[in-house]
Amino acid sequence: MDAPWIAELRALLGPRGIVEDPTRLFPYEADGIVLLRRRPELVLLPRTTEQVSRALKILHRERVPVVARGAGTGLSGGATPVEGGVVVSLARMRDVLELDAVDRTARVQAGLVNIDLSLACSKHQLFYAPDPSSQQACTLGGNIAENSGGPHCFRYGNTTQHVLGLVIVLEDGTVLDLSEPRVDPLGYDLVGLFVGSEGMFGIATELVLKLLPKPATTETLLAIFESLDAACDATSDLIRARHEPSAIEILDKLTIQAVEASVYAAGYPKTAEAVLLLDIEGSEVEVANTVAGIEPLVRARGAIEVRTAKTELERKQLWAGRKGAFGAMGRIAPDLYVADVCVPRTKLRELVAHTTRIAREKNLKLATVFHAGDGNLHPNIAYDRRDADEVRRVLEAGDEIMHLCIEAGGSLSGEHGVGLEKMKAMEWLFTREDLATMCRVREAWDPDRRMNPGKLIPIRACLETKQAVFRPEHATGAAKARDER
């Protein structure tokens, strides 16, 4: 391609701000889900909001589709390039612009890596709460696009609860500054609307985020179980008894084995069928009481051992092990399909039984990790993308799991977003009216549907919106079932 608009972008961004060489574009063809691939025409690496704005003006004029990308760690295909499209990577926009330890806010560029914000404010005894497992790599902008969660979101809530303001570049290059004033939004809560919009409303370039004081005491507790069901039951028990850990995670046996073979080996017993990993935060007394309350409960459910981390290092290792679980699965197979479904907590056990059955029927290797507190389940299926039949079975299993989840009153995604991967399942969960409303909201932001096109909302649903055809009787069984409830 050597169109004049590319020359314009080149002049705007400089030689290191634009990737044109097909070989260098090649690794951009996928994000964290390598099953979905398409090589972009160009990748832009701007450094400032101004550059993003000017680049988007050019792309608007030329009607070029745009896909924003953070670190490319997303697992739903949110950053998978689209046909004829340009990728705008925020990887070089990673400055902390302001840090106010008294107001407890930070203004950062969207490409800042999640963990780097917590490191930057650590000396003020503050931290940024949402902690996706990929926090060592994923960008805060990407977290906003997907409304990411993380183990500690059980207590602190997902990303949306921590965003105070945004600077957004709209599809035509207009800069929308929603970063001041930093109080409850007046008028429509555009920031709230933007979080979780999966790159379809514009590109957030600067974020104003809420920082929290580090808890006075944190105790990490590891309970070891001989059955996965028991670990699920224990979770419900301790919530029923109103013990409030800040994170409740479960790892199954295969996951434990993969982690223990890696650099993140945390000392989880390799023979255990499941471990329950809890963080308990608060004042010293509070924490001691909660731990004392939890221990007998988990033992009653059959925990064969309950340990607390003796040192800060051990505590960190227990968590690093959990967070390295996805990557550690690389030891088991070349690729990993990470399903991300949510059910009411009390249904966890039921869903686990189903996923295990499905994997067995389809002869797939399944390892499960849960953000159990949120009822968020990640059945991880190891596969090899070179094996077409295995890929087919993996995708079928993914669909079945999503169906079961909807039947159990759950949702399609806990934190990874819909992207390309779960797009068709949107029709299983939502009625035409639901989807049509989403389409209209989207078109208010992006009338040409040029931002991250072809994701999240099935195209059919959007086309039908145009014709204003609403036929509720066509809604699928699952959606009806939901309506009836």
Next chain:
Amino acid sequence: MSLADPKTLVEYTATLDCIHCGLCLRTCPTFQLTGNEASSPRGRIYLMRGVAEGQIAGDDPTYHDELEFCLVCRNCESVCPAGVRFGEMMEVARDRAANSVKRPWSEALARWIGFGLVLPNRALMRWSIDLLGFAQRSGLLRRVAPLFGARKDALLAFPAVPPKSERELLPIRTPARGEERGEVTVLEGCVMPEMFGRVNLATVETLSAIGFATRTCGSHACCGALHAHNGELDGARALAKNTIVAFEGLTSSDGVPLPVIVNSAGCGAHMKEYPRLLAEEPEWRARAQAFSKRVFDFSEFVAAHAPADWAPRVDPGTFGRVTYDDPCHLCHGQQIRKPPRELLKRVHGLQHVELPHSEQCCGSAGIYSMLRPSDSNAVFEPKLADLAETRADTLVTANPGCHMQWDMGLDRTGLDVRVVHLAEVLAEASRQARSTPTEPSKHEPAELATPRLHEPKAEVR
């Protein structure tokens, strides 16, 4: 060769270990520099897989540029949950790439001279460094440097060749001070005796102070680490075999092979990996394994074997505030992080502060600083700010490449910080402990280490 199966151009099965999680991105110096996926470990593995699966040509110049842009610092290996052995993959990919592209004649000649002749040959190395020293002192270097194009500045910035008196080889045998607790051999190395003879001496002196007699390995010079890192695997294998043979002859009086102490992190990391390098040659496998088990980094050995009553101490003015910069091939290549710090903390009177981001590469990366000087400087730059933040007077390292990189970088910016090898600190501290015993006792000979009176208080931040 050019028509070979593309799967042989890279370690194809190893590329499949990468699950694309991205945890490596943030640690990678070239990704930090560019934000470009292709310049990250994950991206480079993706490219390698693309080559193996026929989507990228084996002689694609961009692919080759990305291979050479990598510093092979192996920081990514320290964080990779899937245990991808990235350094090894790079060595193989570079080696195959060397066979599939034609280098410009000047570069091919320079590589042939450097890898084939100078590095493995002590006399030629000495002569080359003599020549460099002469060129530096006479001003000749300034005149010829422009002939080297982009490498001109790197050449001019090369640290001054030390005086002849500091370029002595080690004695064949150095006795232990006091009672001999054991015997070891020391790798003298190729560049070390010429540029860092004082570090070799300090290494032997420290080992002697903790009760170990040391021996050297005669004419043996090069372990082949630079060859392997730069895609000269055939040369690396030949030198590995040489090294194994040379050190097999060094045994204790009752025939037990002696430990091999290495004060250069890059060499140590490489020598520990000989079994992998020679894996395809069954007749060498057992010998390589036996040899690599004998290899210890200097800090690793001293921390494990120093007697409890060894009490190194320095006058606070000697080194001032010190900070330690982890050489990549020590912390990432050998996963050795604690021993150097433990040893510094053990030196009474030394004020030790942690260097922020000490595990980030300094940009030296073997001969990278010569091959890609501007990238090397760009990688180095943030290290300077980190160093300034510590307000240290002395920077401690444990690898000659890093040592020179710091020397050159500090020279450029005029920051008044002295660069020393860990062995130099310990040797000086042993010396001062002997000359000014804290509590001289009549029955104790002065050259024996004095018992430590109290734990040194290291500053912990």
